[in-house]
Amino acid sequence: MIYVFDGSLEGLLTAVFEWFERKPGEVTLQTKESYQPAIFIEILQITNNRAKADRVWQGLQKRLAKQWMRKLYCAYLSDQPEIYNSIFHFTRYIFQSEIGAEKNYGNEYVLAISKIARSVEREKHRMEAFIRFQLIADGIFYCGIDPDFNVLPLIVNHFKNRYADQQWIIYDLKRHYGLFYNLYTVEEIILDGNTSHLKQPKSEQLNDKEELYASLWKNYFKSTNIESRKNTKLHVQHVPKRYWKYLTEKQIS
Amino acid sequence: MSDRLIQKLNILADAAKYDVSCSSSGSDRKNTNKGVGNGHHSGICHTYTEDGRCVSLLKILLTNHCIFDCAYCVSRKSNDIERAAFTVDEVVELTMNFYRRNYIEGLFLSSGIFKNADFTMERLVRVVKKLRLEENYNGYIHLKSIPGASDELIKEAGLYADRMSINLEMPTESGLKLLAPEKSHKDVTKPLDFVQQQIVQFKEEKKLIKSVPKFVPAGQSTQMVIGATPETDKEIMHTAAAFYKNYALRRVYYSGYIPISNDTRMPILGTKPPLLRENRLYQTDWLMRFYGFNVHEILNDANPHLDIDIDPKLSWALRNLQHFPVDINTAPYRMILRIPGVGVTSAQKIVQSRKFGKLHIYQLKNIGIAYSRAKHFITCADTPFQLRDYQATQIKAFILAESQSKYLKTDTNQLILF
Numbered sequence: 001m002i003y004v005f006d007g008s009l010e011g012l013l014t015a016v017f018e019w020f021e022r023k024p025g026e027v028t029l030q031t032k033e034s035y036q037p038a039i040f041i042e043i044l045q046i047t048n049n050r051a052k053a054d055r056v057w058q059g060l061q062k063r064l065a066k067q068w069m070r071k072l073y074c075a076y077l078s079d080q081p082e083i084y085n086s087i088f089h090f091t092r093y094i095f096q097s098e099i100g101a102e103k104n105y106g107n108e109y110v111l112a113i114s115k116i117a118r119s120v121e122r123e124k125h126r127m128e129a130f131i132r133f134q135l136i137a138d139g140i141f142y143c144g145i146d147p148d149f150n151v152l153p154l155i156v157n158h159f160k161n162r163y164a165d166q167q168w169i170i171y172d173l174k175r176h177y178g179l180f181y182n183l184y185t186v187e188e189i190i191l192d193g194n195t196s197h198l199k200q201p202k203s204e205q206l207n208d209k210e211e212l213y214a215s216l217w218k219n220y221f222k223s224t225n226i227e228s229r230k231n232t233k234l235h236v237q238h239v240p241k242r243y244w245k246y247l248t249e250k251q252i253s
Numbered sequence: 254m255s256d257r258l259i260q261k262l263n264i265l266a267d268a269a270k271y272d273v274s275c276s277s278s279g280s281d282r283k284n285t286n287k288g289v290g291n292g293h294h295s296g297i298c299h300t301y302t303e304d305g306r307c308v309s310l311l312k313i314l315l316t317n318h319c320i321f322d323c324a325y326c327v328s329r330k331s332n333d334i335e336r337a338a339f340t341v342d343e344v345v346e347l348t349m350n351f352y353r354r355n356y357i358e359g360l361f362l363s364s365g366i367f368k369n370a371d372f373t374m375e376r377l378v379r380v381v382k383k384l385r386l387e388e389n390y391n392g393y394i395h396l397k398s399i400p401g402a403s404d405e406l407i408k409e410a411g412l413y414a415d416r417m418s419i420n421l422e423m424p425t426e427s428g429l430k431l432l433a434p435e436k437s438h439k440d441v442t443k444p445l446d447f448v449q450q451q452i453v454q455f456k457e458e459k460k461l462i463k464s465v466p467k468f469v470p471a472g473q474s475t476q477m478v479i480g481a482t483p484e485t486d487k488e489i490m491h492t493a494a495a496f497y498k499n500y501a502l503r504r505v506y507y508s509g510y511i512p513i514s515n516d517t518r519m520p521i522l523g524t525k526p527p528l529l530r531e532n533r534l535y536q537t538d539w540l541m542r543f544y545g546f547n548v549h550e551i552l553n554d555a556n557p558h559l560d561i562d563i564d565p566k567l568s569w570a571l572r573n574l575q576h577f578p579v580d581i582n583t584a585p586y587r588m589i590l591r592i593p594g595v596g597v598t599s600a601q602k603i604v605q606s607r608k609f610g611k612l613h614i615y616q617l618k619n620i621g622i623a624y625s626r627a628k629h630f631i632t633c634a635d636t637p638f639q640l641r642d643y644q645a646t647q648i649k650a651f652i653l654a655e656s657q658s659k660y661l662k663t664d665t666n667q668l669i670l671f
Contacts, residue, residue: 103605103609104605104606104608104609104610105605105606105619105620106610106612106613106616108619111619111620129297129300130299130300131355133354134354135353141353141354158293162290164284165287165288165289165389166353212255213350213351213354216258216259216351217351217354219259219266220263220266220311221300221302221308222263223263223266223267224266224269224302224308224312225270225302225303226304227304228525229304229305229306229509229511229528230304231303231304231305233305235304235305237305238307239301248354249300
C-alpha cells in the first residue's frame with residue numbers, strides 16, 4: 001500500500017498516525033510529486049491534521065532524547081523523498097519497540113536517519129563556515145546561498161547570536177526564501193529581482209570599503225599558504241569545489 | 254594607505270604562518286552585551302589553504318622585528334627580510350571587518366620580540382583589551398605568551414584571551430640550545446605553569462562566586478618543530494605526554510621543519526618537509542588522547558621510532574597479537590577502541606547496538622568500520638571459521654596489499670586521472 005502526502009512535516013506525522021489507526025501492514029510513504037500511479041496497489045491520500053501530527057510528535061518526545069528529535073528534524077530538512085519514507089518507518093519502529101530502540105544501529109532505518117542527519121548537520125556547519133557577507137550600501141550584510149539541504153532553519157540561531165549588532169540577510173537562492181535580521185528579530189523574507197544579482201550584488205550596490213576588505217582577505221589567504229606543503233587533494237576534500245562560488249578568497253578579481 | 258596595509262598584512266601573515274595552531278574550539282564565550290561574536294564550542298574552519306590546513310583565525314604577527322636570532326625562525330635578527338609592524342588600531346580594524354563578513358572565527362596574535370618581553374606583551378594586551386572593551390568583541394582570541402613577560406601582564410592577557418600558547422620549539426633542551434642558545438625550556442615552562450595555576454584558581458573561585466570572569470577558557474597549547482634536530486619519535490612523544498600531564502595542555506602541535514636557511518646545523522634548503530612523520534606523530538597524539546593508549550605502549554626503548562609504512566595503532570596491534578582476535582559482541586569498550594580500523598564513533602555505536610542482538614559483518618560495515626583492515630583482528634556473529642593463525646608479518650602484507658597510502662602514492666609520480 002502507498003500513502004501519499006504533501007511533503008510537509010505535518011503531513012508526514014499525520015501519515016504515521018493514520019497507519020497506527022488502520023494498521024494496514026506494509027506501507028511506503030511517497031510525496032505527491034514523486035508518486036506515480038500503479039494499478040493493483042492501493043493508495044491513501046493523507047489529509048494534514050494538526051492535532052494528529054502533534055500527538056505523534058509529543059509521543060516521540062516522550063520516547064526519544066532531545067538529540068534524536070533533532071536528528072529526526074534534520075532528516076526531514078534533507079528534502080529527499082526516500083528519506084521521508086525512512087522517517088515514517090523509523091517512527092513506526094520507535095513506537096513499536098521498547099524505549100531505547102533508537103540506539104540499535106543494526107536497524108536500517110536507525111542507520112539511515114542518523115546518516116542523513118549527519119549530512120544535514122555537515123551542510124549546516126559548512127554554511128556557518130563558508131557564508132561570506134558583503135556589506136551593501138544600506139548597511140546590511142548580505143549573502144546568497146544554495147545549500148544542498150534546507151538548512152536555513154538550523155543556522156538562524158548561530159547567526160543571530162553571533163552578529164547581534166549588525167543587520168544581515170542570508171538568502172536561499174534554490175528555495176527562494178531568506179532570513180533578515182533587523183537587530184531585534186529574524187524574519188523570513190522573499191526577495192524578487194534578478195537571480196544573478198541575488199547571487200552577487202552589483203558593484204554599485206556595495207559599500208565603498210567592501211572591495212578593500214575583499215582584497216585584504218584574498219591577500220591574507222595567499223600569504224598564509226605554505227608553498228612547499230601544497231596538497232591539493234586535501235584542500236579539495238575540505239573545501240569541495242561546489243562551495244568555491246561562495247568564497248571571496250576563491251574569486252578571481 | 255590601503256596599499257601599505259595590504260603590504261603589511263602580506264609580510265606579517267607570511268611570518269606567522271609557521272605557527273600551526275589554528276583551532277578555535279573550546280571556548281563558549283557568549284555574546285552577552287549585544288556586541289559582535291561568540292565562541293563556538295567545536296570551532297569553525299572558515300576556509301582551508303592550498304596545503305590543506307584549516308584557516309579559522311586571522312593569524313598575524315604584531316611585528317616581525319625581533320631581538321633574538323633563533324636559527325629555525327624566519328624572523329630571526331640576522332635574516333635579511335622585509336620588516337613591518339601593525340599599529341594597535343590596524344589589528345583591531347582588520348579583525349573586526351574580517352569577523353563581520355564571516356571570514357574568520359577570531360584573531361591569533363603573536364609577535365616578534367622588540368625592545369624587551371614586557372614591552373611586547375604590553376602591546377599585545379592593548380590589542381585584546383581594545384577589542385573586548387571598546388569594540389564589544391566576543392569572538393575567539395588566541396594570544397601568545399611572550400617568554401620572560403611579567404606575571405601581571407600575562408594574567409591581564411588571560412582575562413581577555415580564550416587560549417594562550419607558548420612554543421616549546423625543539424623537543425629537547427639540547428636541540429634548543431643548539432639552534433637558539435639564548436633560549437631554554439624553562440622560559441616556556443614557567444609561563445605555562447603560571448597560566449595553568451591561574452586557570453585552576455579562577456575555576457575554583459567560580460564555583461563559589463558566579464561573577465568571577467573567564468580566564469583562558471580554551472586552555473593552553475604548545476608547538477614543537479620536527480625534523481630540524483635529530484630527536485627520535487620516542488623523545489618527541491614522551492616530551493609531549495609529559496606536557497599534556499604537567500600543564501593540562503589542550504593540544505601539542507607538531508610542525509614539520511620547512512627549510513628556510515642555509516644554516517649547516519639543520520636540513521638544507523630544498524629538503525622536503527617531513528610530512529609523513531608529522532602525520533604519524535599526530536596519529537600517536539590522538540591515540541594518547543582519545544584511544545586510551547599510554548605513550549610507553551607505542552614508543553619505548555625497543556621501538557624508538559614509529560613505522561613509516563603503517564599507522565601506530567596497527568603497528569601496536571601487530572606487536573601485541575596476543576590480545577586478538579577481539580570479540581565484537583562481548584569485548585569491553587576499551588578493547589574495541591584498540592582494534593585497527595575502528596574509530597571512536599564506530600566503537601560507541603558497536604557498544605550501543607550489540608545490546609539489541611549479535612552484530613554481523615554487514616552491520617559492522619554499515620556502522621562504518623574499515624572492515625578490510627579490522628577483519629584480521631575481530632570475530633563477530635558470522636566470522637568465517639579459520640583453521641590457521643597468521644603471523645604479524647603476513648597480516649601486515651595483506652593489509653598493505655589492499656591499502657592505498659596517500660604518501661607512498663605520490664612518491665611514484667603516478668598520474669591521478671580521476
